[in-house]
Amino acid sequence: xxxxxxxxxxxxxxxxxxxxxxxxxxxxxxxxxxxxxxxxxxxxxxxxxxxxxxxxxxxxxxxxxxxxxxxxxxxxxxxxxxxxxxxxxxxxxxxxxxxxxxxxxxxxxxxxxxxxxxxxxxxxxxxxxxxxxxxxxxxxxxxxxxxxxxxxxxxxxxxxxxxxxxxxxxxxxxxxxxxxxxxxxxxxxxxxxxxxxxxxxxxxxxxxxxxxxxxxxxxxxxxxxxxxxxxxxxxxxxxxxxxxxxxxxxxxxxxxxxxxxxxxxxxxxxxxxxxxxxxxxxxxxxxxxxxxxxxxxxxxxxxxxxxxxxxxxxxxxxxxxxxxxxxxxxxxxxxxxxxxx
Amino acid sequence: xxxxxxxxxxxxxxxxxxxxxxxxxxxxxxxxxxxxxxxxxxxxxxxxxxxxxxxxxxxxxxxxxxxxxxxxxxxxxxxxxxxxxxxxxxxxxxxxxxxxxxxxxxxxxxxxxxxxxxxxxxxxxxxxxxxxxxxxxxxxxxxxxxxxxxxxxxxxxxxxxxxxxxxxxxxxxxxxxxxxxxxxxxxxxxxxxxxxxxxxxxxxxxxxxxxxxxxxxxxxxxxxxxxxxxxxxxxxxxxxxxxxxxxxxxxxxxxxxxxxxxxxxxxxxxxxxxxxxxxxxxxxxxxxxxxxxxxxxxxxxxxxxxxxxxxxxxxxxxxxxxxxxxxxxxxxxxxxxxxxx
DNA sequence: TTGAAAGCGCTAACAT
DNA sequence: ATGTTAGCGCTTTCAA
Numbered sequence: 282x283x284x285x286x287x288x289x290x291x292x293x294x295x296x297x298x299x300x301x302x303x304x305x306x307x308x309x310x311x312x313x314x315x316x317x318x319x320x321x322x323x324x325x326x327x328x329x330x331x332x333x334x335x336x337x338x339x340x341x342x343x344x345x346x347x348x349x350x351x352x353x354x355x356x357x358x359x360x361x362x363x364x365x366x367x368x369x370x371x372x373x374x375x376x377x378x379x380x381x382x383x384x385x386x387x388x389x390x391x392x393x394x395x396x397x398x399x400x401x402x403x404x405x406x407x408x409x410x411x412x413x414x415x416x417x418x419x420x421x422x423x424x425x426x427x428x429x430x431x432x433x434x435x436x437x438x439x440x441x442x443x444x445x446x447x448x449x450x451x452x453x454x455x456x457x458x459x460x461x462x463x464x465x466x467x468x469x470x471x472x473x474x475x476x477x478x479x480x481x482x483x484x485x486x487x488x489x490x491x492x493x494x495x496x497x498x499x500x501x502x503x504x505x506x507x508x509x510x511x512x513x514x515x516x517x518x519x520x521x522x523x524x525x526x527x528x529x530x531x532x533x534x535x536x537x538x539x540x541x542x543x544x545x546x547x548x549x550x551x552x553x554x555x556x557x558x559x560x561x562x563x564x565x566x567x568x569x570x571x572x573x574x575x576x577x578x579x580x581x582x583x584x585x586x587x588x589x590x591x592x593x594x595x596x597x598x599x600x601x602x603x604x605x606x607x608x609x610x611x612x613x614x615x616x617x618x619x620x621x622x
Numbered sequence: 623x624x625x626x627x628x629x630x631x632x633x634x635x636x637x638x639x640x641x642x643x644x645x646x647x648x649x650x651x652x653x654x655x656x657x658x659x660x661x662x663x664x665x666x667x668x669x670x671x672x673x674x675x676x677x678x679x680x681x682x683x684x685x686x687x688x689x690x691x692x693x694x695x696x697x698x699x700x701x702x703x704x705x706x707x708x709x710x711x712x713x714x715x716x717x718x719x720x721x722x723x724x725x726x727x728x729x730x731x732x733x734x735x736x737x738x739x740x741x742x743x744x745x746x747x748x749x750x751x752x753x754x755x756x757x758x759x760x761x762x763x764x765x766x767x768x769x770x771x772x773x774x775x776x777x778x779x780x781x782x783x784x785x786x787x788x789x790x791x792x793x794x795x796x797x798x799x800x801x802x803x804x805x806x807x808x809x810x811x812x813x814x815x816x817x818x819x820x821x822x823x824x825x826x827x828x829x830x831x832x833x834x835x836x837x838x839x840x841x842x843x844x845x846x847x848x849x850x851x852x853x854x855x856x857x858x859x860x861x862x863x864x865x866x867x868x869x870x871x872x873x874x875x876x877x878x879x880x881x882x883x884x885x886x887x888x889x890x891x892x893x894x895x896x897x898x899x900x901x902x903x904x905x906x907x908x909x910x911x912x913x914x915x916x917x918x919x920x921x922x923x924x925x926x927x928x929x930x931x932x933x934x935x936x937x938x939x940x941x942x943x944x945x946x947x948x949x950x951x952x953x954x955x956x957x958x959x960x961x962x963x
Numbered sequence: 964t965t966g967a968a969a970g971c972g973c974t975a976a977c978a979t
Numbered sequence: 980a981t982g983t984t985a986g987c988g989c990t991t992t993c994a995a
Contacts, residue, residue, distance in 0.1 A: 298968095299964085330677070354920060368691075382705065511907045626972060626973085674974090675974080
């Protein structure tokens with residue numbers, strides 16, 4: 282039922298080989314034959330069988346993206362935006378995108394292995410790098426192409442794009458100390474995430490540079506969800522001497538913290554300042570709008586994807602390492618009073 | 623470099639065929655040979671070449687999901703949750719997931735066509751059905767397997783799961799009229815979306831049943847984002863006789879509406895009631911928590927995926943059509959006053 | 964400028 | 980219980 286080269290060859294009265302070469306625009310095929318082959322192919326609606334092509338060519342023209350999900354109610358705006366970036370870029374460059382959803386762990390690594398060995402994909406995009414990232418170690422060791430959004434703690438001899446989280450969080454911290462805040466709480470993410478590591482470092486360094494002490498009681502850790510932000514902030518704000526500012530290491534937790542503060546009757550921006558990191562679309566139209574650090578997630582998705590495909594095509598391990606400088610977006614969550622009506 | 627059946631055959635001293643059959647546990651292979659083949663395969667780390675298998679078998683063990691995105695800053699919690707559902711289910715049933723990102727339109731349809739003809743996938747999952755859905759028409763006409771999350775206006779002779787949006791929105795409407803609201807605004811989504819169609823119908827019917835008039839001035843349409851909800855609600859609430867309640871056809875717009883109301887100095891739940899639809903994770907931990915209709919998005923993703931794979935495996939077009947009854951989740955956005963501290 | 968033949972790795976029909 | 984042969988649809992030598 283599907284149209285094959287053979288069908289075209291029969292119609293044109295030439296061999297399968299010639300048809301194949303005509304379609305690939307080889308220059309040892311006569312213009313007439315090319316034209317005829319093309320028109321028949323068009324007429325028949327020929328589309329090459331990719332499995333035959335891939336069996337032959339040893340590459341899949343597919344990139345793999347294994348999403349590190351957390352539980353069923355997984356809903357992180359970061360991922361839809363990032364996915365759209367790599368999806369669009371891959372399509373633009375003629376690549377397919379194979380997606381898996383796996384919580385970090387053993388099964389996740391097995392999925393990488395399976396996809397490498399099958400071989401289902403030509404390369405991987407890795408996100409949310411970890412301190413000792415098994416995914417990166419495995420792929421490096423297999424010499425399998427990949428590009429990561431994020432660095433590792435050591436051995437950064439691979440292609441990556443990363444934001445300067447230290448710098449970004451430094452901007453936030455200075456912004457708050459400039460406003461006169463003395464008791465600043467920090468909503469951290471689990472320590473093995475590299476983004477959390479850099480952002481935390483930026484916060485701690487920022488405090489130091491502005492001559493402030495680090496108060497361990499105000500450093501708490503959550504799972505990056507709004508729910509976690511809500512609960513941690515509730516705890517912080519109901520203690521005997523609550524912080525005057527809460528710095529969350531991502532927007533989702535900041536949003537939760539805002540809700541918590543409001544639930545406690547506080548006016549965010551006036552009674553307590555709250556900041557995020559990422560500048561997800563939600564940050565702009567919440568109330569009050571969230572002061573945060575902007576990261577061009579969609580563009581990073583595109584970049585990472587393009588770098589990967591170039592790496593695959595050149596079949597070289599040309600290293601590219603890019604650190605992006607994020608920018609501060611000041612909004613009303615640190616500026617109140619808000620109700621100016 | 624990759625291990626093939628031939629490598630194993632050489633080691634075992636049997637033919638490739640025998641090795642293949644041993645690995646597939648055929649019963650015309652001696653137990654001894656089976657054991658030996660398996661242990662060698664294990665030792666060598668054999669993984670079958672899927673392209674060879676697929677070329678042979680005519681199926682891809684892959685399902686396709688073409689995400690209807692809207693612009694680069696696409697970030698709809700619906701999709702990450704739904705994607706996780708289908709991703710996990712597909713993995714559980716041994717299927718791969720091929721994802722594309724395309725705004726609705728001609729290119730989108732071409733992507734379907736390409737994937738059908740290559741053939742890259744064995745079936746598709748379709749979401750956010752449209753009134754006259756070209757995707758469904760195309761796949762039906764090609765007799766290509768698919769399962770949709772959503773119905774069409776006519777010709778619903780295909781497998782789908784859908785929520786009863788009319789019923790769900792009826793629950794919302796009754797809830798608000800029970801609370802005594804007389805001027806209820808409605809934030810609609812573009813008319814061609816079927817989910818918008820049913821929900822709108824549920825709202826209009828609900829008003830009628832509760833003996834209320836429909837006020838066309840209070841019916842406005844947005845693009846389902848928080849930003850749209852924010853702007854529409856701002857317009858509604860600043861007119862001479864503003865509504866006392868705003869019903870949004872999805873949570874994201876409701877969240878925007880809440881921010882707009884608060885920006886205007888109103889207390890949501892007391893001065894104005896606001897409702898959503900979907901019960902995304904964000905709805906629970908915003909402030910005030912959002913009254914909405916719960917849809918088990920993750921589970922629907924799983925269901926739809928399972929139905930598709932069953933349909934593919936049976937190679938029959940066994941029809942299955944499921945309508946889920948959603949439930950009302952009443953929270954403080956319709957109940958205030960909130961600041962009880 | 965074109966075609967015949969081989970082979971990618973696998974499965975299946977048909978021997979033996 | 981095992982091997983031989985053929986073929987999936989394509990690309991790529993090598994000859995003509």
